[in-house]
Structures are given as C-alpha cells and as structure tokens.
Amino acid sequence: MSIQTLEIIRKRLEERPEELRQARKNGHKVVGWTGYNVPEEIVHALGFIPVRIALGGDDRLVEVGARYASSKTCVFIREIVGAFSENKDPYIQQTDILAFDATCLQNYRAAEVIEYFFKKDVVVLAVPRNFAEDDAKTYFVHEANEFTRLLEERAGRLLDNATLGESVALYNDIRKTLKSIYTFQAARDNVISWEEVYDLIQAGDLLDKKEYLSLLQQTLAELTELQHNPVIEADCDSRIFISGSLIPRGDRKLISIINLAGGRIVGDDLWSGILPHLDLDIKEISPAGVALGYLNRTPHAALPYLDLESDRRLKKLHELLSQSRAHGVIYHTLRYCDPFTFKAKETKNVLAKSGIPLLEIHTEYAGSDYEAMKTRVEAFIEMIRIKSELVEEEAA
C-alpha cells in the first residue's frame, strides 16, 4: 500500500536544502537546534527557520568528531561534532545560529565544543536536574526568558505574544495530527508502517512547519480513507517496541535488522520519535508557559528522578506498550549514551515484573557489529514468538 503524500514529503525533503539557501539569501535566518527541551515555538515565533540537528549512522563522521570531542563522547554527539567539522551536511551548512539545551550533558558539551572550534553562534538553554520540583521550574522559567532574550537579540526584534500564540497553535496542530497518524501504524491492517511514520515525524524536523502540517493532514486524510477505524490488536506474534537512545536520520541499522528478522515495530518512546510530541500542554502563551510545557512532558532519561515508583518516564513506557500491544522491547543504547545505558538493567527489571521481555542492543554507527546484533535480535524475536504461541496454546 502506498500513501501518496509520503512521496510528496520525500520530494520536498530533497528540495529543502536549496529552499533554505534561498531563504537565507532573502534575509531569513536558520536556527539549528538539538536537545529535548528546546522550545521550538519560540524560535519559530521570532521568525527564524527552525531545523533540528539530528543525524547519525556515519562512523566516519564519528571518528572525525572524536578529534574534537573525545572518543568517550556518545556516538550521536560525536557525529554531530564531526558534521560541523566537515560542514558538508546540507542542513548544517545552512545554520546561522545554534540552539542547544543542557538536558543531556553531552549535548551541552557539544554546544561548547562546536562554539569553540567552529566559531558557531550558540545559544544554550540550561535545564534543571530536579525538573519535577517547583524551585526548578522557577529557575527554568528564568532560563527560558534568558534563552528568549538571547534569541531576540539575534532576531533583532522582540517576541510578541500574538505571534507566539500562532506558533503554539500551529505546533499543537502538528502534534495532534501526528498522534492521530501514529495510531494507524500499530493497527491491525498496517496501512502505514511504523518505519514510514517514523520518517514522517523526522521530516518535521526539517520542513517548513505550515507546509508540514498541511502534508500531515493530507496523510491523515489518505489513511482515514484507507482505514476508517484503526484497531490496535496483537495480530502477529512479534510486535516490537523500541526504546532507549535516539535513532536519528541516517541511522537505520537496528530498524532494518528488526525488519529482516521478521519483527514488526509497533511503537517507540524515542527522543527522535513520537515521545517529544506527546503530552505537551502549553497552559500560557509566553516563553515561560511554552518552556514549562516542555519540561512537564515525559522527562528525558538524562534527567535523574529519584523515586522509581512514581517515575513518569517508566509510566509512559508502560502506557505506550499497552497501547501498542507490543510483545517485547528492544532497548537501543548507543555507545557512551549514559542517560540510557545507566537505566538499561533497571528498565529490564521493571518491565519483567509486567511480563514484558527486554533486549538491550548496545551499538555504535560502525557496521562491524551488524551480524552480532542480527543474531541477538533474531533470537529475541524467536523467543517472543515461542512465548506468544505458548500463551495461545494455553488459552486454547
């Protein structure tokens, strides 16, 4: 089955770098951002063109990045640093300003290193570790105002609430539509795959936001026509949920291995996937209101939370697993990605209590571990298939 709008999106992505180049010629500025709590609406409302800096899968760039940011930094960050060093990525080439946050400390370090070596203009949003506490929120509001002030300086104009309100409305529509589309990928009839939706989500990191919303709405209309009422049920016996470190554009190694091994991916809680678009409730149209909306979402694993029982990240994982009717979790950890590697065993133990198996795949962007990963993923899928069959037999 082919969704025609997806073809249009692929084409628009090919055209996008040139479009950005022209926009910059006409005086527009591009803000490259990365992080989990960067309030993109503020960037957008100030008239910048926001582009997410998220690329992976190229071990050569990882090596280049290691020259600047050490071989002990996570591969994703090393690749970003390497990409800035080479300056060949069409999106990185077009960035005028960078906006990073300090949710993940390695992301923060990347900002420092890029600023130092490549003389980029970097604005950093500090993020409190004690994110759930009122004091931390007060602090974060100040940081969000400061972040806005620094961007206003660069924009040469002040942020007005009416424009911010329009941006928030646009982004809310995007999130709402994405959420609707996401339901289809896990549905029985499989009119759109998780992989297609995942690419669709990441297209939004790069395309013009208004156009993106329109394309999403077209996609949703097509999907609704194909399947009026998507029903999510455990139709096959190898429904896989992906969790853990992000999987940015350019990195499809694990995803392709799962597909090859016969697994069907039906959900994720990746930083590069649907998760950032969920539960974002902006209660007030102001920089503080937007920033708090971000901070109050499901927290990123880089932010420590000291009570296991009330951890919202784990609660969300359970909720998404239940919604997607997944049989097992493949927990992806990138080399030196501390936020997720530190939690791998704990997450496995927590899910085991609910009878959900978890396989940790620890990898980097080199191809050398491809076969080893494949063997492990195949064994895992075989294991959950056998388990599903046994459950069915027992039920019968």
Next chain:
Amino acid sequence: MGKQLFRYSEDNKAKFLESDNITFNDGSVVTPEEIWDYLTVEGPVKYPGTYEINLSQGNRDSRDETLPTSLKTHYLSLTFSARMEKAKKNGKTIAFIQGGQAVDPYTAADTIALRPFLVGQWYHGREHGNDIYKSVLRRKQSKETAFHDMSFEACQTGGYEHVQVGDLPIDVVAPYTVLRCSDVSYGVEAHRHGPNKDVKLINVDFPMRHQADKPWAIEYFARNLKKLVKTLDEARGKKTTEDDLWRAIRLHNEGRRLGTELADLWWSTDIPPTNSDDRNSLVALANLDMHGDVQASLSVLKEAKKIIAERVKNGVKGHAVTDNPKRLFILGSCVGINESRSEDAGAIVVGKDDQWSHCTSLVEEEGDPYYNLAKATLEYPYEQSIEKRAQWTIEQIRKSRADGVIFIHNWGCNTQAAVSRPIVDFIKRETGIPTYIHERDLHGLRDEQEQNRVNAFIEML
C-alpha cells in the same frame, strides 16, 4: 621474590615526636607518639599493602620520613575506616558527595561528607591483612558489581557498590550533581532500585552554563543547599541554624586560605620543598574533607604550612626529587598520573585543577550564607566555560611555572573528556607550553602503557 616492605626508620622518631598533635572533631587528641606507634606496629599488620614498595601502584606514602605531616596524613588514611565505624557508632550522620565540591553545608549539619574515593577507602579498610594485589582485586570486584547494576561504561557509580551491594551505613547520598561529572547524578538515581531502602537521596542541582552571572541561578542553587541541609537535618534529627552555617563557612574559609597560602609557598621557590605525592596530599587538606574529619585536616594543614615555610626558607628539597625536574601541571578528571614514577623519569607534579579549583573560591562572610555559598560554588573555575576555565588554568600554570600540561581523564568520563581537546588547545595557543591528553584506565590494567606515554612526554620536555 619476596615483597619489598617499607618501615619507618627509628632515626626519625625523635624529631617526629616533637611535632604537633592532631585534634579531631570530637575534641579528642592523638599525640605524635601514638601516631608513631600506630604507623610502626598496628598499621603494618592491618594494612600491609600500604607498606609495600610497589611503584606500579604509586604507593609512595610517607617515603619522606622527615616530613611529619606526611606521616600524619598516612596515619589518617590508615585509621580512616576505623574512625568512620566509630563515628557511625556514635550516631554521626554520613553523606556520600561528589569530588571537587566544598563541604561547608555538611559540616554545618554535623555530617561527615565522603567523596567517592573516601567511601571506597572506608569499605576496603574494613578488611585487614591484604597486600596490594588483594586490595586491588577487592576493589575491582566491588566496582564490577556496580557496573553490572548500572552501566559498564560508567566511570563513577555513586558509591552504589558499597551503599547498595555492600553494607556501608551511609545515611544520605547527597552530592552536588552535574558538577564536573554527569555519572554521579545517574549514580544517585541508580540507588532508587537498590536493596537499601533506608538511604536518603538528594540531587543538589548545580546548573550549567554561565550560571555564576545569573542571580536566579545563584538563588536556585541556594535553595538547593537549603534543601540539602534540611535533608541532612532529617537524617540526624537536629536542626542546623544559620549560625552553624556561618561557623562552617568561616572554618572552611580558613582551610581554603591556608591551602592557598601553602600552595603559593610551594610555588614560590625553584627548589620543590616536597615531592609530588606530599604536595598533593597536603594541598588536598584545604577542603578539610579529605580524612572525614575537618578539625583533624585543619590541624595537619596548619602544621604543614609552617613546615613548608621553613623548608622554603632553608632551601630544602623534597625527598627523591631530581635536580631541575620538569614541572607538570595536571588537568581533568578526579585522577592523576603515577607521581612517583614520573619523578623517577625526571618530573614533578606542581599542581592540579581538580581538588584545587574549589579551594580557591572563598565564600563571603557577610550577608545570606546560603546565597554566598551558592555564589562561590557557581564560580568554581573548573566548572566555567572552556575559555574561562582555560584562562584560570593558565594563571595556575604560570604561578606554578609548569613546563608541560597533561589533561587526564578516566575511561568513561565523558564530561571531562569532551572538553579536553579545546582546553589544551586554548592553553597551548596562549602559552606555547606542550600539552597532551591522557586517558587513564580506572582499573589499573594499563599502567605500563600509560606510564610509557607520560615518560615520553617528560623526555620530550
């Protein structure tokens, strides 16, 4: 071949007995005679490993027997575990903290603050009779358990292996987090799934990015410090007053001033008055947390300053220091090079940024104590931006007249490793001094390869 064992020479006893007592937090005193007895009778039986002459382990403690304070820091190290057990038995609250942070609020709350190294020292000091090999093996085994429960890529495990897997009675895991090391905050979080449900957890949230210039960041950190003190108070069942905090600040400022004066004295002469180990162990006293007893550290520090002043005045050269050694300044993680072997190769370590940066930040003694403490903490030079940190480091390099700079980081210490290249790049550009980046294996499995690199650098200098 039998092990070479070290013993203190009776020739130095009479002089040592003329030195000062050590006074402890509880008001008790230990005399030089008692220290000597411990170091020559009890110590070798309990901790034979520390009396082995084994350069691979960097074990050179107290080789300068004519430096009384060196023997005293050795004594404090050897008695550390027993002192902690005693303190715990007497109802003292004990907290796990981060290296490179001041401990004023913990002192105010009558709490012993132990950085990771000290938590390990306490745990491993409980077992007696081990040689170096057995001690190292024991440390590796317990660390491996923590790696298993967290991540094998962890450098710092937040004391998990002792507090959760072991049975060390730490009351509170309460470090300043994100300060220098992200692993510590993940380490604190990991305690939430450990079997020890009694230990309290708190992240004292040290925010990042130009924070010292932001009043709201200082206020935020000050509020975190108040929460810390409240948590410590809950653990010990008593309330800490502002007066308690002022007293602690004044006490620690005295330590910081003394430590700075001692370092300046040491740097003021061309003839190094001590070897690298002794310099390091004395300057490290400035934070007063080094031996789990602030008063004991202070009393040794006071005496050390007098002795170093005397040595500088008389042109005394430190034990085993070569003529005209190449002067090394060490940057980076909470680890160092093998100082004694580097001295054998013709160098001397004249300074480190870790365990020093926070000692140079005095806390103002008027106004709001929490705010002042927060401000001083956010001003730690080590925690500033690349350029600011490098600029401060250059000042230290110039003061210490270093010939070369080594940025050392532990395997897995991505927070420091990530900025190693730009920092040495900045220093090299501004000073022309040779630099190199050294990755250290936390488990000592690559000692020879690492020393080869250090020696090659010294030879090049």
